Amino acid sequence: MDTDVSQVGWIPVALNNAVQAGSAIRVIAGTDDIALWRGKDGVAHAWENRCPHRGMRLSYGTVCGNRLRCLYHGWIYDGSGTCVAIPAHPDLTPPQTIKVRTYRCVEAGALIWISDEDNSAPAIDGHWTPCRSLHIEVAMPDLPEILKWTKVNSVRPLSTYAADVALPDQGRLILAVHPMGSKGAMLHCALPASARRDSLLSASHWLGELRSRIEQAAVV
Amino acid sequence: MTPDPFTLSHWYAIGRIEDFPNGYKGEHRILSTDIAVSHHGELNVTGPEGSMGVQTRYGHVWTTLSRDPRPLYNMPEFEEEGRRLVTAGAIAVRCSGLRAVENFLDMAHFPFVHTGILGVEEHAEVEKYDVSMGAAGDEIWATKCRFFQPMAAAAAEGGQVIEYRYRVAHPYSTILYKTCPLRDGHWDLIGLFIQPTEEDECIVHSFVLVFDEHNTDTDLLHFQQNIFLQDRMVLENQVPNKLPIDPRWEMPTRAVKSHGVTWSTTRFEKVA
Numbered sequence: 001m002d003t004d005v006s007q008v009g010w011i012p013v014a015l016n017n018a019v020q021a022g023s024a025i026r027v028i029a030g031t032d033d034i035a036l037w038r039g040k041d042g043v044a045h046a047w048e049n050r051c052p053h054r055g056m057r058l059s060y061g062t063v064c065g066n067r068l069r070c071l072y073h074g075w076i077y078d079g080s081g082t083c084v085a086i087p088a089h090p091d092l093t094p095p096q097t098i099k100v101r102t103y104r105c106v107e108a109g110a111l112i113w114i115s116d117e118d119n120s121a122p123a124i125d126g127h128w129t130p131c132r133s134l135h136i137e138v139a140m141p142d143l144p145e146i147l148k149w150t151k152v153n154s155v156r157p158l159s160t161y162a163a164d165v166a167l168p169d170q171g172r173l174i175l176a177v178h179p180m181g182s183k184g185a186m187l188h189c190a191l192p193a194s195a196r197r198d199s200l201l202s203a204s205h206w207l208g209e210l211r212s213r214i215e216q217a218a219v220v
Numbered sequence: 221m222t223p224d225p226f227t228l229s230h231w232y233a234i235g236r237i238e239d240f241p242n243g244y245k246g247e248h249r250i251l252s253t254d255i256a257v258s259h260h261g262e263l264n265v266t267g268p269e270g271s272m273g274v275q276t277r278y279g280h281v282w283t284t285l286s287r288d289p290r291p292l293y294n295m296p297e298f299e300e301e302g303r304r305l306v307t308a309g310a311i312a313v314r315c316s317g318l319r320a321v322e323n324f325l326d327m328a329h330f331p332f333v334h335t336g337i338l339g340v341e342e343h344a345e346v347e348k349y350d351v352s353m354g355a356a357g358d359e360i361w362a363t364k365c366r367f368f369q370p371m372a373a374a375a376a377e378g379g380q381v382i383e384y385r386y387r388v389a390h391p392y393s394t395i396l397y398k399t400c401p402l403r404d405g406h407w408d409l410i411g412l413f414i415q416p417t418e419e420d421e422c423i424v425h426s427f428v429l430v431f432d433e434h435n436t437d438t439d440l441l442h443f444q445q446n447i448f449l450q451d452r453m454v455l456e457n458q459v460p461n462k463l464p465i466d467p468r469w470e471m472p473t474r475a476v477k478s479h480g481v482t483w484s485t486t487r488f489e490k491v492a
Contacts, residue, residue: 087344088328
């Protein structure tokens with residue numbers, strides 16, 4: 001499924017603990033390759049994973065304070081994606097036109113969401129804690145399709161890609177799906193912040209079983 | 221995509237001479253074309269249209285898909301007494317061979333990719349250098365390239381400002397002439413003979429041709445392999461993995477453009 005990020009609204013691309021302050025990771029969202037990084041100030045950024053200079057994936061870069069430095073030539077970009085330093089030419093003020101393409105990036109429900117659009121981010125009440133992310137080796141199924149494979153007491157959609165669900169045995173959790181084009185999809189699961197260790201383990205186990213059912217259904 | 225005439229007109233290295241001993245028979249690939257190589261008394265290379273040109277030079281076996289190839293460029297240093305040739309073998313890289321040439325010609329990445337070896341972050345500045353075409357108009361030289369290096373070669377002790385000359389002898393062949401740390405007035409040579417297998421895949425054959433009495437072949441090999449593996453991590457993570465053609469890009473791209481090279485390149489505008 002070729003999902004273009006620009007046409008689908010907010011996509012949950014990771015649990016909020018997948019990228020720690022001072023680090024960068026690579027995520028795929030639809031057909032887009034994205035560098036997800038978090039400055040020392042804790043703010044998460046989602047950028048096109050490509051340095052405008054020589055195309056190097058910025059997810060290999062180094063977070064310096066609240067800026068990202070490309071691995072290849074050390075070009076430094078501020079939080080807005082604008083190039084602020086070119087080490088090979090220290091006396092040059094980089095032209096403002098050297099700018100990484102950025103996505104909007106917010107955190108809600110223990111998830112990091114990205115979007116290309118100006119519409120408002122999913123409103124998710126309460127405090128949540130990250131539980132588990134799993135890769136599924138099948139083309140992205142719709143969230144209602146996925147929920148057919150498990151018993152639910154109630155479903156409250158949060159967006160196209162996430163729902164606040166109540167399960168008979170697990171209680172309440174957020175289930176999110178995140179399309180990755182030809183690379184399958186990710187399932188993300190978050191629990192209320194009050195969840196204890198046994199609830200997290202149980203939800204983690206449930207998510208693993210859900211993945212098996214989705215993948216088996218895809219094979220049949 | 222069919223290779224453009226300029227790309228087709230060259231000789232390409234497909235391996236070291238010792239990789240094709242008498243009795244050898246094997247399948248190889250250049251420019252998205254299967255070729256068969258055999259050695260029974262003499263080397264034979266066969267492509268889709270029959271027997272192809274073959275020659276051994278600079279420690280390697282070269283072939284061409286062209287019936288009327290441009291002559292293979294000269295490197296008289298290979299005749300000089302006292303030099304040692306060390307080859308690093310074939311390294312497959314999932315990128316355009318032109319990307320590998322671009323990387324090889326680029327001093328600005330030394331402090332960040334080869335930190336503590338070919339550069340340090342405190343000396344990241346690239347000073348102005350000269351660029352000229354070779355006598356026949358089909359080569360490019362970059363001269364008076366100067367860069368501070370903490371450990372410029374396996375034989376180097378301590379940091380020094382090294383003078384470089386870069387030569388792009390053909391689109392997939394590039395040689396670095398580097399001040400010899402042991403012998404004044406001489407240059408050490410390090411070069412890449414790139415075998416483009418697909419538009420976005422290549423095999424890099426490399427050599428060093430140096431005056432160095434202290435290091436073993438293994439020392440020289442390890443130094444080169446260390447550098448190449450650091451570069452490979454970059455080359456396989458550039459988007460797109462073909463070389464974008466755009467006026468903002470530097471020296472190697474200008475060369476590519478002036479000869480109408482299209483194979484293994486991509487228009488910048490198409491990069492989504």
